[in-house]
Amino acid sequence: MVDLKSLVVALPEIELAVANLLFLVAAAVFGRKATRPLGAAAILVFVVAGISLFLPARIGPEGFGAAFGNQFVDDGFARFVKAVVLLASSFSILLSWDFFEKEGQARPEYPVLIVFAVLGMMLMISANDLLSLYVGLELQSLSLYVLAAFNRDDAKSGEAGVKYFVLGAMSSGILLYGLSLLYGFAGSVDFDALSKTLAGRGEPGIVVGVIFVCAALAFKIAAAPFHMWAPDVYEGAPTPVTAFFASAPKVAALALFIRFLFIPVSGVADQWHEILLFLSVASMIWGAFAGLSQTNLKRLLAYSAIANIGYLLVGVIGGREDGVQAVLIYFAIYSLTTLGVFAVILCLRRGGKVIESMSDLQGLSKTNPLLALAMAVLLFSLAGLPPLAGFLGKYFVFLAAVKSGYFELAVTGVIASVVAAFYYLRIVKVMYFDEPSTGFDPVPNWGVRAVVGVSSIALVALTVAPSLLVNGAVSAARHFTGLI
Amino acid sequence: MNGFPILSALTFLPLIGAFAILLLARGSEEAKAKLSQRLALLFSLATLGLAFTMFGAFDPADPGFQMKERHVWIEAFNIAYLNGVDGISVWFVMISALLTPIAILSAIGSIKKRVKEFMVALLVLETMMLGTFTALDLVLFYVFFEGVLIPMFLIIGVWGGEKRTYAAYKFFLYTLLGSVLMLVAIFAMSALAGTTDMTALIGEKFPRHMALWLWLAFFASFAVKTPMWPFHTWLPYAHVEAPTAGSVILAGVLLKMGGYGFIRIAIQMLPEASAYFAPFVVVLSLVAIVYTSLVALAQTDMKKLIAYSSVAHMGFVTLGLFSFTRQGFDGAMMVMLSHTFVAAALFLLVGVVYDRMHTREIARFGGMAANMPRYAAVFMVIMLAAIGLPGTSGFIGEFLSMQGAFLANPNYAVVAALGIIFGAAYMLWLYRRLFYGPLDKSDVRAMKDLTPREIVMFAPLVLLVLWIGIYPSAFRNVFALPMERALVPFDAQVHEAQNG
Numbered sequence: 011m012v013d014l015k016s017l018v019v020a021l022p023e024i025e026l027a028v029a030n031l032l033f034l035v036a037a038a039v040f041g042r043k044a045t046r047p048l049g050a051a052a053i054l055v056f057v058v059a060g061i062s063l064f065l066p067a068r069i070g071p072e073g074f075g076a077a078f079g080n081q082f083v084d085d086g087f088a089r090f091v092k093a094v095v096l097l098a099s100s101f102s103i104l105l106s107w108d109f110f111e112k113e114g115q116a117r118p119e120y121p122v123l124i125v126f127a128v129l130g131m132m133l134m135i136s137a138n139d140l141l142s143l144y145v146g147l148e149l150q151s152l153s154l155y156v157l158a159a160f161n162r163d164d165a166k167s168g169e170a171g172v173k174y175f176v177l178g179a180m181s182s183g184i185l186l187y188g189l190s191l192l193y194g195f196a197g198s199v200d201f202d203a204l205s206k207t208l209a210g211r212g213e214p215g216i217v218v219g220v221i222f223v224c225a226a227l228a229f230k231i232a233a234a235p236f237h238m239w240a241p242d243v244y245e246g247a248p249t250p251v252t253a254f255f256a257s258a259p260k261v262a263a264l265a266l267f268i269r270f271l272f273i274p275v276s277g278v279a280d281q282w283h284e285i286l287l288f289l290s291v292a293s294m295i296w297g298a299f300a301g302l303s304q305t306n307l308k309r310l311l312a313y314s315a316i317a318n319i320g321y322l323l324v325g326v327i328g329g330r331e332d333g334v335q336a337v338l339i340y341f342a343i344y345s346l347t348t349l350g351v352f353a354v355i356l357c358l359r360r361g362g363k364v365i366e367s368m369s370d371l372q373g374l375s376k377t378n379p380l381l382a383l384a385m386a387v388l389l390f391s392l393a394g395l396p397p398l399a400g401f402l403g404k405y406f407v408f409l410a411a412v413k414s415g416y417f418e419l420a421v422t423g424v425i426a427s428v429v430a431a432f433y434y435l436r437i438v439k440v441m442y443f444d445e446p447s448t449g450f451d452p453v454p455n456w457g458v459r460a461v462v463g464v465s466s467i468a469l470v471a472l473t474v475a476p477s478l479l480v481n482g483a484v485s486a487a488r489h490f491t492g493l494i
Numbered sequence: 495m496n497g498f499p500i501l502s503a504l505t506f507l508p509l510i511g512a513f514a515i516l517l518l519a520r521g522s523e524e525a526k527a528k529l530s531q532r533l534a535l536l537f538s539l540a541t542l543g544l545a546f547t548m549f550g551a552f553d554p555a556d557p558g559f560q561m562k563e564r565h566v567w568i569e570a571f572n573i574a575y576l577n578g579v580d581g582i583s584v585w586f587v588m589i590s591a592l593l594t595p596i597a598i599l600s601a602i603g604s605i606k607k608r609v610k611e612f613m614v615a616l617l618v619l620e621t622m623m624l625g626t627f628t629a630l631d632l633v634l635f636y637v638f639f640e641g642v643l644i645p646m647f648l649i650i651g652v653w654g655g656e657k658r659t660y661a662a663y664k665f666f667l668y669t670l671l672g673s674v675l676m677l678v679a680i681f682a683m684s685a686l687a688g689t690t691d692m693t694a695l696i697g698e699k700f701p702r703h704m705a706l707w708l709w710l711a712f713f714a715s716f717a718v719k720t721p722m723w724p725f726h727t728w729l730p731y732a733h734v735e736a737p738t739a740g741s742v743i744l745a746g747v748l749l750k751m752g753g754y755g756f757i758r759i760a761i762q763m764l765p766e767a768s769a770y771f772a773p774f775v776v777v778l779s780l781v782a783i784v785y786t787s788l789v790a791l792a793q794t795d796m797k798k799l800i801a802y803s804s805v806a807h808m809g810f811v812t813l814g815l816f817s818f819t820r821q822g823f824d825g826a827m828m829v830m831l832s833h834t835f836v837a838a839a840l841f842l843l844v845g846v847v848y849d850r851m852h853t854r855e856i857a858r859f860g861g862m863a864a865n866m867p868r869y870a871a872v873f874m875v876i877m878l879a880a881i882g883l884p885g886t887s888g889f890i891g892e893f894l895s896m897q898g899a900f901l902a903n904p905n906y907a908v909v910a911a912l913g914i915i916f917g918a919a920y921m922l923w924l925y926r927r928l929f930y931g932p933l934d935k936s937d938v939r940a941m942k943d944l945t946p947r948e949i950v951m952f953a954p955l956v957l958l959v960l961w962i963g964i965y966p967s968a969f970r971n972v973f974a975l976p977m978e979r980a981l982v983p984f985d986a987q988v989h990e991a992q993n994g
Contacts, residue, residue, distance in 0.1 A: 375652075405633070443658065
């Protein structure tokens with residue numbers, strides 16, 4: 011028997027699931043005509059789910075609740091991350107608004123797949139059990155594999171889908187093996203039970219299990235050295251899909267990673283601590299240096315994403331509340347920025363094709379000054395330069411590291427960020443210092459432009475008045491079951 | 495005056511101007527350029543007006559921070575929007591506010607493409623500079639300090655000379671690398687002291703080994719910015735490639751951020767570490783004074799010559815500061831003030847002939863005293879000030895700074911004096927090559943003397959150079975008290991050393 015309380019706790023997820031089943035039917039009945047209405051409906055559902063996330067009646071006085079036999083947990087942390095995911099996913103749908111029509115690939119499966127992926131992410135974020143962790147992750151991943159190959163007439167897109175699927179399936183296998191080891195040695199799948207039974211133990215089975223799960227999750231967030239898929243998939247996937255990959259799924263997987271580290275295996279922190287340290291340093295350095303030689307914008311952004319995951323992990327390593335706050339602030343800002351960058355790219359078509367290469371941006375400041383200005387703001391923010399919001403994200407993450415005594419990590423991080431600054435600067439240079447080549451096609455619909463405008467203005471506004479975001483993150487971290 | 499947030503108004507007025515230009519300047523290319531020039535001049539002059547009002551209300555008898563404002567910024571992390579000025583920073587605010595309209599005046603003559611964007615960049619830069627000097631919270635300080643990089647990067651890269659891309663990258667990445675280390679130090683200070691309020695951090699005791707690391711991290715940033723030998727290699731490129739207005743601001747104000755940082759953070763917050771590293775800094779300063787003067791002698795490009803002379807002059811600043819004597823401190827401030835006006839004027843002077851001849855090659859000129867007497871006269875005054883002739887601003891600063899060094903160790907002063915001799919050599923030689931000799935080159939002969947716009951540009955600078963030279967106390971009185979207070983920890987150490 012399903013108790014009503016569980017339904018209330020999981021209300022946003024239920025809304026998404028029910029709505030998406032309806033979408034699926036509508037897609038089957040109306041075919042291609044339904045693409046745009048379904049996109050709009052998906053955004054509407056995201057908004058409704060976002061509102062229901064914060065319904066006071068649902069949250070309750072203590073600020074968190076469990077459902078379905080403690081397999082699913084709703085806490086401040088989950089709510090914050092889900093809000094970011096929903097916002098980022100809505101933006102991603104806006105970004106695809108007329109993209110696929112222009113490519114001749116408009117199909118109603120797109121919004122449906124996005125909603126399924128988001129549902130998977132929401133389950134991941136709230137997973138409080140090895141099983142729901144796996145189910146959520148797979149629901150998300152399977153939708154993403156299809157999305158990567160969505161431009162099915164394009165060989166590159168197909169290649170990206172296959173590559174992602176094969177490597178993803180491999181990592182899922184490793185994940186499942188790790189989970190089974192943990193279950194075998196601890197005798198439970200429940201996170202809370204695991205945190206008690208695993209505490210202080212160091213049998214090889216548990217160590218291997220933890221390592222396997224960490225490796226698989228590192229694959230999902232594309233942390234070096236498990237990042238190999240990212241540049242190829244980013245490059246091959248249709249650009250709006252890449253934008254989506256770069257934002258919501260990363261955020262959700264990292265949230266899952268954090269919950270996994272902070273609850274079930276918190277007692278064996280000695281085992282995963284150095285793994286995480288290595289992942290973080292390797293990602294920061296590799297993301298910075300390997301990005302230097304890229305000329306394709308999407309590949310470049312893939313390396314930028316790898317570097318940023320490195321910074322995010324810096325905040326996780328300390329294992330403290332301020333680190334979690336910092337991570338929450340960081341990835342809210344990061345998602346916004348990276349979506350904005352992709353939106354700028356999507357605004358620029360030449361000969362009917364969305365631009366891909368850095369040199370396509372030559373002289374943008376002359377041909378389209380406003381777009382160039384927005385792009386410059388976004389890139390300087392990615393580089394972590396004040397007075398833009400990207401700086402705040404980096405500031406809090408590294409502050410948390412220093413407060414936990416990781417000076418070397420902070421120094422490595424800031425130096426890597428200087429190296430990475432070079433490739434962001436290169437784009438600015440191409441836009442501002444070089445002479446324009448041939449012009450662009452007219453800028454597309456309002457949806458993409460709205461994302462550009464909102465994200466670039468928000469980055470400036472967040473510096474002036476960061477309180478809303480910071481306070482949100484602070485209260486989210488305070489209501490994180492991993493820290494209570 | 496009570497309750498009016500004059501410092502914030504001052505800081506953000508240029509930014510409002512930048513937005514006004516962005517929104518209002520429309521239409522044809524020419525109309526856009528005209529309007530944005532006028533608006534930029536108007537806003538920068540209004541800012542200067544506000545700066546004078548602020549200066550009028552400033553009380554030099556109070557050694558602490560005045561006109562403080564505090565607003566909640568990031569409550570959860572205890573970071574406030576906190577600003578104020580004391581007798582030291584008030585001067586830097588004044589020079590920033592003064593040099594920007596002068597830079598705009600020079601840009602009106604020399605920047606012909608994308609005028610609107612240039613004016614916007616200059617005004618944004620002014621906000622960042624004013625913010626740096628008024629910020630009293632380390633995070634806020636860092637935000638403005640780093641914020642300077644973006645507009646300056648664009649100014650060098652978009653409006654610069656041939657190798658502008660290389661120069662812009664070098665400037666940006668070099669400075670950024672220094673600054674991020676400072677950022678780590680800010681984290682550490684914040685973690686140790688639990689606050690980033692600079693007024694609270696002055697007087698805070700840090701554990702010795704931590705203080706040394708902190709000092710080194712801040713040093714990395716300020717040494718690049720000042721710049722000190724051997725961290726100066728970005729400067730010649732940046733100066734040579736930057737447009738005149740960019741060079742004026744770079745030499746006049748941005749370099750002073752390094753000196754200001756040394757006073758405010760290295761010396762005031764970490765006095766023990768400063769004393770520990772003093773011999774190191776002094777040696778670097780002496781090398782800078784002698785070596786870069788020699789390098790300047792060998793230059794064939796006017797701007798490069800002046801750029802190297804800037805490094806030498808900034809050497810006197812760090813030499814004076816790290817002698818920890820009253821004379822040295824006053825001398826350092828005086829050198830900074832004087833160098834602001836002298837270097838700005840020198841770059842403008844180069845800009846004047848560059849606009850006419852499109853070259854800065856010294857050998858291409860000669861005999862200009864004959865056909866450009868006004869220009870030669872202005873150049874003469876400024877050149878003499880750069881050498882440090884008594885009666886000009888250059889003298890008092892270098893004299894005091896050397897006296898301070900002498901009190902700390904007579905050998906320092908001997909070496910520094912060598913630098914002054916070389917300095918006189920390269921400046922006088924430059925003057926001879928430019929202005930004397932036969933006027934036999936036709937393009938040089940065709941050049942017109944200073945226009946009224948250019949005279950307006952130079953007048954305040956020449957006036958200030960002479961004013962400081964003739965009556966330095968007017969300037970010293972304002973910063974004397976806070977500087978004396980900054981000296982207190984060092985006097986105590988000397989007493990301890992004598993008694994113990």
